[in-house]
Amino acid sequence: MKVMVVGSGGREHTLCWKLNQSPVVNKIFCAPGNAGIAEVAECVDIDVCDLEKLADFAKKEEVDFAVVGPEAPLCAGLVDVLKENGIKVFGPSKIAAQLEGSKDFAKQFMLNHNIPTAKAASFSSAKPAEEYIRNEFAEGAKGIVIKADGLAAGKGVCVADEVETAVDFMRSCFEGVFGGAGSQVLVEECLFGEEASILALTDGKTIVPLVSSQDHKRAYDNDEGPNTGGMGAYSPAPVVDDEIMAQVNSQILDNFLKGIQEDGLDFKGLLFVGVMVTENGPKVLEFNVRFGDPEVQAVMCRLDSDLLGVMMKTAEGKLSEAELVWSDDPAVCVVMASGGYPGSYKKGYEITGLDAAAEEGAVVFHAGTSKQEGKIVNTGGRVLGVTARGKDIAAAIANAYRAVDKIHWQDCFCRRDIGFRALAREK
Ligand code: AMP
Ligand code: GLY
Numbered sequence: 001m002k003v004m005v006v007g008s009g010g011r012e013h014t015l016c017w018k019l020n021q022s023p024v025v026n027k028i029f030c031a032p033g034n035a036g037i038a039e040v041a042e043c044v045d046i047d048v049c050d051l052e053k054l055a056d057f058a059k060k061e062e063v064d065f066a067v068v069g070p071e072a073p074l075c076a077g078l079v080d081v082l083k084e085n086g087i088k089v090f091g092p093s094k095i096a097a098q099l100e101g102s103k104d105f106a107k108q109f110m111l112n113h114n115i116p117t118a119k120a121a122s123f124s125s126a127k128p129a130e131e132y133i134r135n136e137f138a139e140g141a142k143g144i145v146i147k148a149d150g151l152a153a154g155k156g157v158c159v160a161d162e163v164e165t166a167v168d169f170m171r172s173c174f175e176g177v178f179g180g181a182g183s184q185v186l187v188e189e190c191l192f193g194e195e196a197s198i199l200a201l202t203d204g205k206t207i208v209p210l211v212s213s214q215d216h217k218r219a220y221d222n223d224e225g226p227n228t229g230g231m232g233a234y235s236p237a238p239v240v241d242d243e244i245m246a247q248v249n250s251q252i253l254d255n256f257l258k259g260i261q262e263d264g265l266d267f268k269g270l271l272f273v274g275v276m277v278t279e280n281g282p283k284v285l286e287f288n289v290r291f292g293d294p295e296v297q298a299v300m301c302r303l304d305s306d307l308l309g310v311m312m313k314t315a316e317g318k319l320s321e322a323e324l325v326w327s328d329d330p331a332v333c334v335v336m337a338s339g340g341y342p343g344s345y346k347k348g349y350e351i352t353g354l355d356a357a358a359e360e361g362a363v364v365f366h367a368g369t370s371k372q373e374g375k376i377v378n379t380g381g382r383v384l385g386v387t388a389r390g391k392d393i394a395a396a397i398a399n400a401y402r403a404v405d406k407i408h409w410q411d412c413f414c415r416r417d418i419g420f421r422a423l424a425r426e427k
Contacts (some may be wrong), residue, residue, distance in 0.1 A: 003308065004029045004058050004087075005041065006048050006078065007069030010335075010367035010385040011293035015067055015307070016041045017363065018300045022308035029061060035376045036366025048073045055085040063087060065312060068269075071151060071290050075101035079269075090311045092289045093266040100289040103147045103186045110284055113259030116251050117284040118145070120188040126174045130167050132187055137163040143190030146170045152178040155227075159190060193278040194421065195285070196237040197295045198248055200256075201310065203268045203319040207257045209249065211302055211326050212240035213295040214421065219342060221417045228342045229382055232418030234332045234393065235298040238425040239277050247281050248273075268315050297333035297365050297385045302326050332396040333387040334404050334418050338368070339411025341381035346411065350375045351383070353406040362388040362403030378409055393422045 001024050005016050013036045016028055020040040031054060033043030046053045049072055058066055068078050068091040077094030091097075098105040110117040123129035136144055146169045148156030156178050160166035166187075173185045199210040214237035219225035240248070252273060260267050272288035272295070291299075300307070304325040313322040338345035354376065357364050365387060368380015386404045390396030397419045404414060 001025050001064045001308070002027045002029070002061060004031065004054075004061070004063040004066045005069060006031050006054060006066065006073055008032050008034050008037070008048070009069065009293055010365045010382065011291050011296050012069040013037045013365040013367070014297050014300050014385075015069060015291070017365070018303065018307040019067070022306045025308055029057070029063065031057070034366045034379075035369040035371045036364070038371065049076050049078075051076060051078050051081040054078060055081050055087065058082060058087045059085055065308070065315070066090070067311060069290060071097070071100050071288065074289055075151060088312070088315055090315045091269040096260065096265040096267040097289045099265075099271075099287040101151055102149055102184075103286070104149050104184055106287050107186060109259055109263070109287075113255045113262070114251075115255045115259070115284055116281065118189040118191050120186050122149075123185050123187065124183065126171055129170050129174075129185055129187055133166045133170065134163060136187075136189075137166075141190065142192075145188040145190050146173065147186040147188060148173045148178040149184035149186060150178070150180055157227075161190075191276040191278055191283055191285070193276045194239045196240045196275050196277060196282075197233075197292050198240070198252070198273040198275055199291060199295065199299060200253055200271045200273070201269075201314050201319055201322075202257060202260070202271055203314045203317045204257075204260060204266065205317060206319045207253045207271070208319060208322070208324065209245070209253060210299055210324070211235050212237040212245070213292070213299050214239070215292060215295055216415060216418055219337075219415075221415050226342055228337075230292070230294045231335045231337065231415045232333055233292070233294040233298045234330060234396070234419045234422055235295070235302055236330060238422050244277055244282055248275065252282065252284060268317065293367075294333045294335055294385045297387045298331040301331040301333075301363060301387050301389055302329065327389065329389040329391060330393045330396045330422070331387060331389045332393070332400045332419050333365075333385045334400045334414050335367075335382050336384040336386060336404060336407060336412050336414045337382050338378050338380070339413055345381060347379050348372070348377050349409040349411070350377055351407065351409040353408055356406035357386060357403035360388075360399065360403040360406060362386050362400055364403070364407070378412070383409075383412070393419055393426060397423070
């Protein structure tokens with residue numbers, strides 16, 4: 001079978017790597033891919049949002065199955081366009097992708113379908129939003145969360161514990177700092193607890209959670225520094241114990257499934273629920289309509305079944321027939337980033353030690369890399385996701401960092417405490 005994967009990050013390298021293990025896959029194309037992806041797939045230089053070009057390519061190459069990785073092409077409607085061109089594809093329709101593309105749409109969906117989430121109000125201008133924020137603090141709120149409505153590459157959210165910070169961020173949204181994404185602003189109750197990521201497959205008839213995971217969003221150790229796309233992840237997330245998982249299933253996933261059925265949303269792909277485990281149970285922070293990155297690195301390293309089979313069953317509406325077998329061994333992914341990330345950083349430094357890291361038993365997933373004059377160099381903020389399994393979480397952490405320590409490029413950095421919450425819960 002010929003498969004086309006769309007995207008160029010650590011998520012897409014992970015998906016290509018796992019799909020390449022399938023006995024029925026004999027060719028993978030990845031648009032546009034990266035230096036790591038090039039080891040398992042043929043990279044094609046097409047932008048992820050060039051819908052027509054991607055569809056033409058898939059038709060010309062007689063691609064049997066397509067997997068769309070990132071949110072931007074999903075929200076732009078790539079799944080619909082590929083389907084119109086007769087290509088079988090894994091991913092939600094354009095309208096269903098609004099569950100990630102519009103925070104307002106997602107919040108309404110949660111409220112309409114009884115899915116536990118933070119209280120929120122939506123505004124289209126600054127004055128009433130400011131009044132609402134000031135009033136919330138006056139009534140004793142310990143914090144407030146401001147969210148620009150549309151896609152803002154993870155930057156459109158501010159968790160503020162101080163009224164002026166909240167007001168300033170809200171104003172900057174309306175002033176266009178996030179472009180069109182900020183023309184509508186959600187002001188949300190601040191939830192307290194521990195976050196976890198729940199990834200689940202759905203074909204619109206069945207919903208099946210994958211093993212739990214947790215991301216580390218802040219740039220530096222001890223959860224300090226600015227927010228990033230994610231500096232590391234591990235699976236399972238011990239905060240999601242059996243009791244919490246039962247609540248996630250009954251209150252969130254079952255209601256999600258009923259909701260997409262009632263609203264007629266065509267969703268045959270992956271739902272990623274960002275959850276806050278509060279004193280009053282799990283509450284939804286956000287929906288994403290694609291695999292979490294770097295969560296997927298850790299999760300896929302634990303999947304013993306054939307990913308292609310599972311994805312095809314999902315796309316065909318036969319998810320209930322799919323078999324998912326997981327390793328009990330935890331997995332840890334440590335992200336190595338370019339110095340300066342998430343701010344500006346220098347590109348083009350040669351990355352060394354990749355083979356030595358692989359010899360340590362880790363899988364090194366590439367994100368922002370490319371090959372220049374035979375050398376692999378950094379070209380993005382998040383560069384590598386060094387991922388390893390172990391017999392327990394401590395062993396998985398040690399295995400991942402042993403591999404990390406073999407890799408180097410100028411100014412690279414990583415967090416040294418990935419998995420610390422899981423370790424603390426084990427003690
Ligand atoms: P979002 O893109 O909506 O997931 O927000 C990004 C991050 O902001 C989340 O992963 C949380 O760390 C934080 N966040 C979002 N909403 C809330 C909330 N209501 N209370 C506390 N933290 C939140
Ligand atoms: N790791 C968070 C995300 O993929 O959005």
